[in-house]
Amino acid sequence: MTSVDPAPAVLKEQSYAVVRGLFDPETAARLHQICERVLAQWRKAPRHDNPPVGPQANYMRHLNDPEYHRDHPDDLAFLLNALGAPQLISAIAEALGEDFLFFIASLYFNPAGQSEDGFWHKDKIGDEVDIAQNTATGSGLQIQIALVPSDDLELVPQSHLRDYTPAEHAICVADDARNNRSNDMPGQVRVSLQPGDAAMFSQTCIHRGRYHKDKLRRTLMLSVKKKVVAAHSLRQRGLDQYSDQPWFLLPDYLNGVNPEVRAFFQEFSDFYAPHWRAKLTEMLKYSSVLRTLAESGAPNPFFTD
Numbered sequence: 276m277t278s279v280d281p282a283p284a285v286l287k288e289q290s291y292a293v294v295r296g297l298f299d300p301e302t303a304a305r306l307h308q309i310c311e312r313v314l315a316q317w318r319k320a321p322r323h324d325n326p327p328v329g330p331q332a333n334y335m336r337h338l339n340d341p342e343y344h345r346d347h348p349d350d351l352a353f354l355l356n357a358l359g360a361p362q363l364i365s366a367i368a369e370a371l372g373e374d375f376l377f378f379i380a381s382l383y384f385n386p387a388g389q390s391e392d393g394f395w396h397k398d399k400i401g402d403e404v405d406i407a408q409n410t411a412t413g414s415g416l417q418i419q420i421a422l423v424p425s426d427d428l429e430l431v432p433q434s435h436l437r438d439y440t441p442a443e444h445a446i447c448v449a450d451d452a453r454n455n456r457s458n459d460m461p462g463q464v465r466v467s468l469q470p471g472d473a474a475m476f477s478q479t480c481i482h483r484g485r486y487h488k489d490k491l492r493r494t495l496m497l498s499v500k501k502k503v504v505a506a507h508s509l510r511q512r513g514l515d516q517y518s519d520q521p522w523f524l525l526p527d528y529l530n531g532v533n534p535e536v537r538a539f540f541q542e543f544s545d546f547y548a549p550h551w552r553a554k555l556t557e558m559l560k561y562s563s564v565l566r567t568l569a570e571s572g573a574p575n576p577f578f579t580d
Protein backbone atom coordinates (compact mmCIF):
# COMPACT_ATOMS: atom_id res chain seq x y z
CA MET A 276 0.00 0.00 0.00
CA THR A 277 1.44 3.40 -0.86
CA SER A 278 1.14 5.87 1.95
CA VAL A 279 0.87 9.63 1.89
CA ASP A 280 1.13 9.93 5.65
CA PRO A 281 3.49 12.69 6.78
CA ALA A 282 6.56 11.16 8.46
CA PRO A 283 7.85 12.40 11.86
CA ALA A 284 10.66 14.32 10.13
CA VAL A 285 8.11 16.64 8.45
CA LEU A 286 5.89 17.26 11.48
CA LYS A 287 7.48 20.69 11.86
CA GLU A 288 6.01 21.68 8.48
CA GLN A 289 2.83 19.57 8.46
CA SER A 290 1.66 19.90 12.11
CA TYR A 291 1.29 16.12 12.36
CA ALA A 292 2.77 12.75 11.45
CA VAL A 293 1.54 9.18 11.32
CA VAL A 294 3.51 6.04 12.15
CA ARG A 295 1.79 2.86 10.99
CA GLY A 296 2.19 -0.34 13.02
CA LEU A 297 4.13 1.31 15.84
CA PHE A 298 2.82 -1.52 18.02
CA ASP A 299 1.95 -5.01 16.80
CA PRO A 300 -1.69 -6.19 17.04
CA GLU A 301 -1.01 -8.32 20.15
CA THR A 302 0.49 -5.37 22.02
CA ALA A 303 -2.38 -3.10 20.96
CA ALA A 304 -4.89 -5.76 22.09
CA ARG A 305 -3.26 -6.10 25.51
CA LEU A 306 -3.16 -2.30 25.90
CA HIS A 307 -6.84 -2.21 24.97
CA GLN A 308 -7.63 -4.79 27.65
CA ILE A 309 -5.69 -2.81 30.28
CA CYS A 310 -7.28 0.52 29.32
CA GLU A 311 -10.76 -1.04 29.33
CA ARG A 312 -10.23 -2.22 32.90
CA VAL A 313 -8.86 1.15 34.03
CA LEU A 314 -11.74 2.98 32.35
CA ALA A 315 -14.30 0.81 34.19
CA GLN A 316 -12.51 1.49 37.47
CA TRP A 317 -12.30 5.23 36.75
CA ARG A 318 -16.06 5.33 36.09
CA LYS A 319 -16.71 3.79 39.53
CA ALA A 320 -13.94 5.43 41.53
CA PRO A 321 -12.09 8.20 39.67
CA ARG A 322 -8.76 9.19 41.14
CA HIS A 323 -8.75 12.60 39.46
CA ASP A 324 -11.59 15.02 38.96
CA ASN A 325 -10.53 16.57 35.68
CA PRO A 326 -12.52 15.80 33.67
CA PRO A 327 -15.48 14.75 35.83
CA VAL A 328 -16.94 11.28 35.30
CA GLY A 329 -20.32 11.45 33.58
CA PRO A 330 -22.22 10.53 30.44
CA GLN A 331 -20.43 13.17 28.34
CA ALA A 332 -16.91 12.35 29.55
CA ASN A 333 -14.64 11.42 26.64
CA TYR A 334 -11.18 11.31 28.17
CA MET A 335 -9.46 10.46 31.41
CA ARG A 336 -5.98 11.34 32.67
CA HIS A 337 -3.23 9.49 34.53
CA LEU A 338 -3.73 5.93 33.32
CA ASN A 339 -0.42 5.24 35.06
CA ASP A 340 -1.71 6.08 38.54
CA PRO A 341 -0.75 2.88 40.42
CA GLU A 342 -4.10 2.82 42.26
CA TYR A 343 -5.68 1.75 38.95
CA HIS A 344 -3.31 -1.23 38.89
CA ARG A 345 -3.18 -2.19 42.57
CA ASP A 346 -4.29 -5.77 41.83
CA HIS A 347 -2.65 -5.86 38.38
CA PRO A 348 1.01 -4.81 38.74
CA ASP A 349 1.92 -6.52 35.44
CA ASP A 350 -0.53 -4.24 33.66
CA LEU A 351 1.21 -1.12 34.97
CA ALA A 352 4.61 -2.40 33.81
CA PHE A 353 3.14 -3.33 30.41
CA LEU A 354 1.59 0.11 30.02
CA LEU A 355 4.80 1.92 31.01
CA ASN A 356 6.86 -0.31 28.69
CA ALA A 357 4.56 0.74 25.82
CA LEU A 358 4.52 4.45 26.72
CA GLY A 359 8.31 4.50 26.78
CA ALA A 360 8.91 1.97 23.98
CA PRO A 361 12.14 2.71 22.06
CA GLN A 362 10.36 2.90 18.67
CA LEU A 363 7.91 5.46 20.08
CA ILE A 364 10.61 7.55 21.74
CA SER A 365 12.73 7.62 18.59
CA ALA A 366 9.73 8.68 16.44
CA ILE A 367 9.04 11.54 18.88
CA ALA A 368 12.73 12.54 18.94
CA GLU A 369 12.77 12.63 15.15
CA ALA A 370 9.65 14.83 15.07
CA LEU A 371 10.70 17.26 17.81
CA GLY A 372 14.43 17.60 17.27
CA GLU A 373 14.76 18.72 20.87
CA ASP A 374 15.06 17.07 24.33
CA PHE A 375 11.74 16.15 25.91
CA LEU A 376 10.25 14.55 29.01
CA PHE A 377 7.29 12.28 29.66
CA PHE A 378 4.28 14.39 30.63
CA ILE A 379 0.94 12.54 30.88
CA ALA A 380 -0.87 9.39 29.79
CA SER A 381 -4.55 9.76 28.87
CA LEU A 382 -7.30 7.67 27.33
CA TYR A 383 -9.82 9.06 24.83
CA PHE A 384 -13.08 7.13 24.50
CA ASN A 385 -16.58 7.47 23.10
CA PRO A 386 -19.12 8.92 25.54
CA ALA A 387 -21.97 6.94 27.09
CA GLY A 388 -24.33 9.94 26.73
CA GLN A 389 -25.05 12.06 23.67
CA SER A 390 -22.94 12.04 20.52
CA GLU A 391 -20.96 15.20 19.84
CA ASP A 392 -18.61 16.47 17.19
CA GLY A 393 -15.79 18.04 19.16
CA PHE A 394 -14.89 21.72 19.03
CA TRP A 395 -12.02 23.00 16.89
CA HIS A 396 -9.23 24.54 18.90
CA LYS A 397 -5.53 25.11 19.37
CA ASP A 398 -4.46 24.03 22.86
CA LYS A 399 -3.99 26.99 25.18
CA ILE A 400 -0.34 26.70 26.14
CA GLY A 401 0.33 30.38 26.87
CA ASP A 402 3.95 31.45 26.45
CA GLU A 403 5.24 27.85 26.37
CA VAL A 404 5.75 27.80 22.62
CA ASP A 405 8.12 30.79 22.77
CA ILE A 406 10.39 29.01 25.23
CA ALA A 407 11.25 26.12 22.92
CA GLN A 408 14.56 26.16 21.06
CA ASN A 409 12.81 25.15 17.88
CA THR A 410 9.45 26.93 17.86
CA ALA A 411 8.46 25.09 14.67
CA THR A 412 7.90 21.97 16.76
CA GLY A 413 6.08 23.76 19.57
CA SER A 414 6.31 23.00 23.26
CA GLY A 415 5.78 19.26 23.07
CA LEU A 416 3.63 16.71 21.32
CA GLN A 417 0.44 14.69 21.66
CA ILE A 418 0.83 11.12 20.44
CA GLN A 419 -2.35 9.11 19.96
CA ILE A 420 -2.15 5.32 19.67
CA ALA A 421 -5.29 3.61 18.42
CA LEU A 422 -6.34 0.54 20.41
CA VAL A 423 -9.35 -0.06 18.15
CA PRO A 424 -9.82 1.27 14.58
CA SER A 425 -10.37 5.02 14.83
CA ASP A 426 -10.86 8.01 12.58
CA ASP A 427 -12.00 10.34 15.32
CA LEU A 428 -9.09 12.79 15.25
CA GLU A 429 -9.31 15.68 12.79
CA LEU A 430 -6.79 18.43 12.23
CA VAL A 431 -5.76 21.18 9.87
CA PRO A 432 -2.26 20.52 8.48
CA GLN A 433 0.20 23.44 8.56
CA SER A 434 -1.96 25.44 10.95
CA HIS A 435 0.43 25.32 13.93
CA LEU A 436 2.75 28.16 13.03
CA ARG A 437 0.32 30.81 11.94
CA ASP A 438 -2.69 32.80 13.13
CA TYR A 439 -6.18 31.73 12.14
CA THR A 440 -7.26 32.52 8.58
CA PRO A 441 -10.54 34.50 8.40
CA ALA A 442 -12.48 31.27 7.69
CA GLU A 443 -10.83 29.45 10.62
CA HIS A 444 -11.39 32.44 12.89
CA ALA A 445 -15.10 32.41 11.97
CA ILE A 446 -15.27 28.79 13.16
CA CYS A 447 -12.91 28.70 16.15
CA VAL A 448 -13.28 32.13 17.71
CA ALA A 449 -15.94 34.47 16.28
CA ASP A 450 -19.33 34.97 17.97
CA ASP A 451 -18.09 33.46 21.23
CA ALA A 452 -17.05 30.33 19.34
CA ARG A 453 -20.65 29.36 18.67
CA ASN A 454 -19.64 27.75 15.33
CA ASN A 455 -16.71 25.81 16.71
CA ARG A 456 -18.28 22.39 16.07
CA SER A 457 -18.73 23.15 12.37
CA ASN A 458 -18.09 20.32 9.91
CA ASP A 459 -16.89 22.79 7.28
CA MET A 460 -13.36 23.53 8.45
CA PRO A 461 -11.28 24.30 5.32
CA GLY A 462 -8.42 21.88 4.70
CA GLN A 463 -9.38 19.49 7.52
CA VAL A 464 -7.88 16.00 7.50
CA ARG A 465 -9.41 13.04 9.30
CA VAL A 466 -6.66 10.76 10.58
CA SER A 467 -7.56 7.13 10.11
CA LEU A 468 -5.77 4.70 12.39
CA GLN A 469 -5.72 0.92 12.84
CA PRO A 470 -4.86 -0.65 16.22
CA GLY A 471 -1.17 -0.06 16.94
CA ASP A 472 -0.89 2.95 14.56
CA ALA A 473 0.16 6.28 16.05
CA ALA A 474 -0.66 9.87 15.10
CA MET A 475 1.38 12.69 16.58
CA PHE A 476 0.44 16.33 16.39
CA SER A 477 1.52 19.72 17.56
CA GLN A 478 -0.71 21.26 20.25
CA THR A 479 -0.81 24.52 18.35
CA CYS A 480 -2.40 23.11 15.22
CA ILE A 481 -6.18 23.39 14.83
CA HIS A 482 -7.64 20.04 15.88
CA ARG A 483 -10.61 18.32 17.44
CA GLY A 484 -11.95 14.86 18.32
CA ARG A 485 -15.21 13.17 17.43
CA TYR A 486 -17.25 11.67 20.24
CA HIS A 487 -20.05 9.49 18.92
CA LYS A 488 -21.67 7.18 21.45
CA ASP A 489 -22.23 4.38 18.93
CA LYS A 490 -18.69 4.45 17.53
CA LEU A 491 -16.24 2.68 19.82
CA ARG A 492 -13.19 4.77 20.52
CA ARG A 493 -10.26 3.70 22.65
CA THR A 494 -7.20 5.81 21.96
CA LEU A 495 -4.23 5.96 24.27
CA MET A 496 -2.56 9.37 24.30
CA LEU A 497 0.98 10.05 25.45
CA SER A 498 1.86 13.72 25.97
CA VAL A 499 5.49 14.81 26.09
CA LYS A 500 6.89 18.24 26.92
CA LYS A 501 10.17 19.75 25.83
CA LYS A 502 12.65 19.95 28.72
CA VAL A 503 13.22 23.69 28.45
CA VAL A 504 9.46 24.25 28.48
CA ALA A 505 8.93 21.94 31.47
CA ALA A 506 11.66 23.82 33.37
CA HIS A 507 10.09 27.18 32.52
CA SER A 508 6.57 26.06 33.58
CA LEU A 509 7.86 24.62 36.82
CA ARG A 510 9.70 27.86 37.65
CA GLN A 511 6.70 30.02 36.75
CA ARG A 512 3.80 27.97 38.03
CA GLY A 513 5.10 25.07 40.11
CA LEU A 514 3.43 21.68 39.91
CA ASP A 515 0.10 21.41 38.16
CA GLN A 516 -2.58 18.73 37.83
CA TYR A 517 -0.51 17.08 35.07
CA SER A 518 2.99 17.08 36.51
CA ASP A 519 1.76 16.19 40.01
CA GLN A 520 2.51 12.45 39.79
CA PRO A 521 4.16 11.64 43.13
CA TRP A 522 3.58 7.91 42.66
CA PHE A 523 6.88 7.88 40.75
CA LEU A 524 8.52 8.15 44.20
CA LEU A 525 7.15 4.74 45.24
CA PRO A 526 10.12 2.34 45.41
CA ASP A 527 8.35 -0.38 43.39
CA TYR A 528 6.77 1.91 40.83
CA LEU A 529 9.07 0.97 37.94
CA ASN A 530 9.23 -2.74 38.77
CA GLY A 531 9.04 -4.80 35.58
CA VAL A 532 9.90 -1.82 33.37
CA ASN A 533 12.62 -2.56 30.80
CA PRO A 534 15.98 -0.82 31.46
CA GLU A 535 15.87 1.41 28.35
CA VAL A 536 12.29 2.48 29.16
CA ARG A 537 13.12 3.00 32.83
CA ALA A 538 15.61 5.74 31.87
CA PHE A 539 12.81 7.71 30.14
CA PHE A 540 10.59 7.67 33.25
CA GLN A 541 13.50 8.07 35.67
CA GLU A 542 14.35 11.35 33.98
CA PHE A 543 10.78 12.60 34.47
CA SER A 544 10.84 11.45 38.08
CA ASP A 545 14.22 13.05 38.85
CA PHE A 546 13.04 16.30 37.28
CA TYR A 547 9.89 16.69 39.42
CA ALA A 548 10.89 14.70 42.55
CA PRO A 549 12.12 17.71 44.61
CA HIS A 550 8.71 19.35 44.13
CA TRP A 551 6.77 16.19 45.00
CA ARG A 552 8.94 15.76 48.11
CA ALA A 553 8.36 19.37 49.17
CA LYS A 554 4.61 18.82 48.88
CA LEU A 555 4.81 15.61 50.91
CA THR A 556 6.77 17.44 53.60
CA GLU A 557 4.05 20.10 53.83
CA MET A 558 1.38 17.45 54.08
CA LEU A 559 3.26 15.63 56.83
CA LYS A 560 3.62 18.88 58.79
CA TYR A 561 -0.10 19.67 58.61
CA SER A 562 -1.31 16.11 59.15
CA SER A 563 0.77 15.79 62.32
CA VAL A 564 -0.72 19.09 63.60
CA LEU A 565 -4.21 17.75 62.88
CA ARG A 566 -3.46 14.47 64.63
CA THR A 567 -2.10 16.24 67.72
CA LEU A 568 -5.12 18.54 67.81
CA ALA A 569 -7.51 15.59 67.53
CA GLU A 570 -5.68 13.76 70.32
CA SER A 571 -5.76 16.85 72.58
CA GLY A 572 -9.52 17.26 72.23
CA ALA A 573 -8.99 21.03 71.78
CA PRO A 574 -11.25 22.85 69.32
CA ASN A 575 -9.91 22.84 65.79
CA PRO A 576 -8.46 26.32 65.13
CA PHE A 577 -9.69 26.22 61.52
CA PHE A 578 -13.25 26.56 62.80
CA THR A 579 -12.74 29.18 65.52
CA ASP A 580 -11.78 32.85 65.34
Ligand SMILES: O=C(O)CCC(=O)C(=O)O
Nearest residue numbers: 383398417428483484485
Ligand atom coordinates in the same frame (compact mmCIF):
# COMPACT_ATOMS: atom_id res chain seq x y z
O1 LIG B 1 -8.50 13.40 19.93
C1 LIG B 1 -9.31 14.10 20.54
O2 LIG B 1 -10.41 13.68 20.88
C2 LIG B 1 -8.97 15.53 20.83
C3 LIG B 1 -7.65 15.69 21.48
C4 LIG B 1 -7.43 17.09 21.91
O3 LIG B 1 -8.24 17.96 21.73
C5 LIG B 1 -6.19 17.47 22.55
O4 LIG B 1 -5.32 16.62 22.76
O5 LIG B 1 -6.04 18.67 22.86
